[in-house]
Amino acid sequence: MDLPVALDAMGGDFAPRETVAGALLARKAGVAVVLVGDEARLREELAAQGGELPVVHAADVIGMHDQATEVRRRRQASINVAMRLVKEGEAGAAVSMGHSGATMAAALFTLGRVPGIERPAILAEIPSRAPSGRVHLIDAGANADVRPQHLVQFANMGAAYAKRMSGVQRARVGLLSIGEEPGKGNQLVLETHPLLADSELDFVGNVEGRDVLADAADVVVTDGFTGNVVLKLAEGEARILFGWIKEALSGSLKAKLGALLVKDALRELAARMDPAEYGAMPLLGVRGPAFIGHGASDRRAVMNALLRARRMAASGLVEALGAAPRP
Amino acid sequence: MDLPVALDAMGGDFAPRETVAGALLARKAGVAVVLVGDEARLREELAAQGGELPVVHAADVIGMHDQATEVRRRRQASINVAMRLVKEGEAGAAVSMGHSGATMAAALFTLGRVPGIERPAILAEIPSRAPSGRVHLIDAGANADVRPQHLVQFANMGAAYAKRMSGVQRARVGLLSIGEEPGKGNQLVLETHPLLADSELDFVGNVEGRDVLADAADVVVTDGFTGNVVLKLAEGEARILFGWIKEALSGSLKAKLGALLVKDALRELAARMDPAEYGAMPLLGVRGPAFIGHGASDRRAVMNALLRARRMAASGLVEALGAAPRP
Numbered sequence: 001m002d003l004p005v006a007l008d009a010m011g012g013d014f015a016p017r018e019t020v021a022g023a024l025l026a027r028k029a030g031v032a033v034v035l036v037g038d039e040a041r042l043r044e045e046l047a048a049q050g051g052e053l054p055v056v057h058a059a060d061v062i063g064m065h066d067q068a069t070e071v072r073r074r075r076q077a078s079i080n081v082a083m084r085l086v087k088e089g090e091a092g093a094a095v096s097m098g099h100s101g102a103t104m105a106a107a108l109f110t111l112g113r114v115p116g117i118e119r120p121a122i123l124a125e126i127p128s129r130a131p132s133g134r135v136h137l138i139d140a141g142a143n144a145d146v147r148p149q150h151l152v153q154f155a156n157m158g159a160a161y162a163k164r165m166s167g168v169q170r171a172r173v174g175l176l177s178i179g180e181e182p183g184k185g186n187q188l189v190l191e192t193h194p195l196l197a198d199s200e201l202d203f204v205g206n207v208e209g210r211d212v213l214a215d216a217a218d219v220v221v222t223d224g225f226t227g228n229v230v231l232k233l234a235e236g237e238a239r240i241l242f243g244w245i246k247e248a249l250s251g252s253l254k255a256k257l258g259a260l261l262v263k264d265a266l267r268e269l270a271a272r273m274d275p276a277e278y279g280a281m282p283l284l285g286v287r288g289p290a291f292i293g294h295g296a297s298d299r300r301a302v303m304n305a306l307l308r309a310r311r312m313a314a315s316g317l318v319e320a321l322g323a324a325p326r327p
Numbered sequence: 328m329d330l331p332v333a334l335d336a337m338g339g340d341f342a343p344r345e346t347v348a349g350a351l352l353a354r355k356a357g358v359a360v361v362l363v364g365d366e367a368r369l370r371e372e373l374a375a376q377g378g379e380l381p382v383v384h385a386a387d388v389i390g391m392h393d394q395a396t397e398v399r400r401r402r403q404a405s406i407n408v409a410m411r412l413v414k415e416g417e418a419g420a421a422v423s424m425g426h427s428g429a430t431m432a433a434a435l436f437t438l439g440r441v442p443g444i445e446r447p448a449i450l451a452e453i454p455s456r457a458p459s460g461r462v463h464l465i466d467a468g469a470n471a472d473v474r475p476q477h478l479v480q481f482a483n484m485g486a487a488y489a490k491r492m493s494g495v496q497r498a499r500v501g502l503l504s505i506g507e508e509p510g511k512g513n514q515l516v517l518e519t520h521p522l523l524a525d526s527e528l529d530f531v532g533n534v535e536g537r538d539v540l541a542d543a544a545d546v547v548v549t550d551g552f553t554g555n556v557v558l559k560l561a562e563g564e565a566r567i568l569f570g571w572i573k574e575a576l577s578g579s580l581k582a583k584l585g586a587l588l589v590k591d592a593l594r595e596l597a598a599r600m601d602p603a604e605y606g607a608m609p610l611l612g613v614r615g616p617a618f619i620g621h622g623a624s625d626r627r628a629v630m631n632a633l634l635r636a637r638r639m640a641a642s643g644l645v646e647a648l649g650a651a652p653r654p
Contacts, residue, residue: 129567141505144513176601178468178555186471209559213567225513226553232536233557237564240456240540241600245572248580248592254593265575273568317454 004032005309006053006082007302009042011060011098011297016045019097022302028305029168031310036082036093037061046213052263056081061098063297068101071109072122081102083110086288092313093289095280095299095305104142107283107290114321115236120285121130121154122292123161123223124231125278132166136219137212140281141228148192151175151221155201157321158219164315165308166218174217175209177225179282182206196221238273242266247326287320291312330419331359331381332636333409336369336630338390338425340622343372346424346507348533349629354415358637359416363409364388383408385556388425391622395428398436406430410437411417413615419640420616422632424574424624429481431469433599434610434617441648443617446470448481450488451558457540459493464539464545467608468555478548479518484611485546487589491642492635493545501534501544503553515550550640565600569593580587583618606631609639612648 005026006310016037023033024046035042038305046053058078062070070081079098083106096103108120121139126315128135133164138158143150155173162171174240175196182193184206196203207216212230222230245266249259271277279301280293289312293305332353336346343364350360362369366384373380385405389397398407406425410433412418425428431447440447448466457463463483470477482500489498502523504512509520511533523530534543539557549557572593576586598604606628607620616639620632639645 005428054370056386144505144516176556178471178553178559186550189471189552208564209556209561212560213564223513225505225516226556229503230560232505233539233560234564236535236537237540237561238568239537241565241568242595245593248596249589258585258588258592261581262576262589265578265585266572267581269571269575273349313403327435 002032002238002310004034005032005066005306005313006036006056006085007096007097007306008037008078008082008089008094008098009035010037010058010078011043011096012297014298015097016042018297019302020045020049020051023053024049025299025303025309026306027051027053029307031306033306034085035087037078056085060239062102064099066099068099068105071102071106079106080110082226083290086290089110093291093292093309095291095309097293097295097302099278100292103290104283107286107288111286111288111290114172114285114318116285116322117285118158119146119150120283121157122281123158123284124212124227124281126231126234127272128213128217131215132162132168132218134166135217136162136166136171137227137231138219138221138284139224139227140231141224142283143224144227145216145225146188146223148188148195150197151188151192151223152199155196155199155219156219158221158262159201160255160317160320161282161284162218164317164320167311168218170202171218172204173219173221174199174211174321176212176222176230177206178206178208180206182305235275242270242273250259276301277304279306280307288318324326329359329637330417330640331361332633332640333361333383333418333421333468334633335364335405335409335421335423336362336423337364337385337405338423339620339624340602341625342424343369345624345626346629347376348525348626351376352626352630353379353633354378356634358633360633361412363412364405391426393426393429393430394518395426398429400434402629406433407437410434410617412461413600413617414438420618420636422618422620422636424607424622424629427619430617430619430631431610433460434613438562438613438615438617439641441612441645443616443649444480444484444612446473446477448479449608449611450485450611451554451608453540453558453561455598458542459489459492459495459545462544462560463489463493463498463608464554464558465548465556465611466551468551469610470551472552473515473550475515475522478515478519478550479526480607480612482523482526482548483548485548485595485646486528488609488611489545489645491644491647492639495545497529498545499531500528500548501531501538502545503539503547503549503557504533505535507533507535526610532560562602570595581639603628604631606633606635615645
């Protein structure tokens with residue numbers, strides 16, 4: 001029987017309304033969810049939305065303006081309670097749309113690291129021309145400054161994720177750089193290249209910014225600074241381009257008429273590019289599935305995050321990364 | 328009287344056909360151009376295209392697979408001859424679509440640096456929602472590893488360029504990072520933030536990947552590794568999105584009909600996103616306007632590069648950056 005997914009129902013800009021609504025949608029789609037947060041508040045929200053879900057009470061919540069390090073002393077914060085449910089085998093995964101730094105800190109502090117992984121990293125899936133329809137970008141923001149061996153660990157985690165979660169049997173791993181030749185890059189990339197070339201991975205060498213969304217690699221490895229810039233630029237550019245397209249299609253009567261005919265096709269494409277489609281990003285390298293979502297997540301993002309969290313819990317990925325199964 | 332722009336006519340994947348064709352187009356648009364390269368070959372190409380332009384002979388050319396450092400000993404290479412024309416006051420600017428590293432090395436070696444600038448940097452203009460229609464990204468690839476004071480120098484050069492070339496009187500300068508708060512970023516960003524805050528620039532703080540194409544800043548400052556990834560991702564994503572749109576608009580009969588009506592509007596937008604629109608990127612911080620173009624440049628890119636080079640020569644930007652005018 002599946003363990004439920006623990007949702008930090010107090011985290012996110014629109015919590016608990018959207019978290020509860022997303023959880024109810026996920027429940028309808030067959031995912032067992034347990035809400036974590038202020039019990040009275042959550043029961044009230046459930047009643048207002050006419051739904052039922054189990055609730056685990058958490059008296060405290062880390063706000064967006066708190067320091068991530070607060071998770072160490074505020075043990076009753078909802079994000080800590082959610083992680084403890086995973087650690088204690090009461091939940092199969094944890095999801096939060098709240099403070100990203102606090103979620104990472106809580107995961108690291110409560111779940112601990114997988115042996116052999118010095119630095120857990122965030123994996124982002126971005127729509128691309130790769131056969132699986134997406135590129136797996138790691139690290140998308142957990143570690144701003146890293147060393148070469150960390151990038152090798154990221155590469156291994158990214159390939160394992162692509163295999164178990166996206167069905168990519170043998171992921172092509174590319175190292176993000178500023179030229180295809182092994183001699184191109186910053187110091188970090190120059191030192192990492194030979195390590196990846198010597199690894200058991202299907203290393204395809206350096207990939208450039210223009211290759212990220214092309215069919216050059218299934219996994220793109222980079223430091224968390226560059227990766228976070230890439231992720232947010234990719235999302236931001238799609239939004240801005242679709243905005244410009246909308247403007248262009250209201251420029252003339254002819255274009256306006258055409259727009260009526262193409263809008264369904266374009267809406268579908270825009271939805272595919274919407275980050276809410278993926279819901280949340282896993283922090284890989286901790287001993288349990290832990291997902292970090294956008295603060296601005298709506299119910300659809302929350303639902304998709306819960307669906308992915310359940311899939312990752314069932315995939316055995318954490319164990320495949322080297323963590324012994326929990327007793 | 329305007330000095331001509333020296334074009335390394337042997338540089339680029341489609342040289343000399345496209346370089347000569349682009350130079351003839353620029354000549355028609357009123358730009359004085361001098362072709363630099365193998366004289367016999369260039370005269371032949373000019374005759375084939377039915378045009379006339381002055382030619383300065385250069386016996387050698389740095390190929391795409393040569394080392395950039397070769398410019399030091401191959402003094403007769405076309406890129407070196409072009410830079411010498413600028414240095415000696417025979418040309419107002421130099422443009423090359425050839426080996427980027429060699430172009431940078433030749434500019435640095437022959438022209439030298441502007442006082443106060445330790446590291447020349449590449450400035451890229453990318454279409455954005457800023458009032459000038461573009462964001463000025465610096466460094467777009469010249470320096471993979473830099474120190475905080477270099478970023479401050481980049482910021483000053485970017486603001487001066489935005490003012491003289493794009494008419495932005497007081498450029499808002501943003502520091503590319505992974506969070507808006509001053510405490511977010513990698514070590515380089517954390518150390519650079521207070522330096523920019525203390526500068527005379529209109530520093531708007533950290534900007535994130537999602538802000539680059541939004542109206543958050545006129546100048547975005549970053550190291551050459553991140554900047555090059557950003558530039559190439561922005562270009563690559565636009566290309567891939569337009570490809571997906573094309574596919575989406577041929578999916579159904581309805582969409583196909585609509586596509587006929589919207590294609591002009593979309594084509595205009597795609598053209599605006601095309602890097603050929605800007606032609607080439609200036610290397611700022613050397614004592615003379617030097618432009619580096621895509622190897623794959625076609626005649627339109629060459630023409631646009633020559634137009635921009637002429638504008639930069641006339642703008643007094645190099646002198647404004649602190650170089651004394653050449654005698």
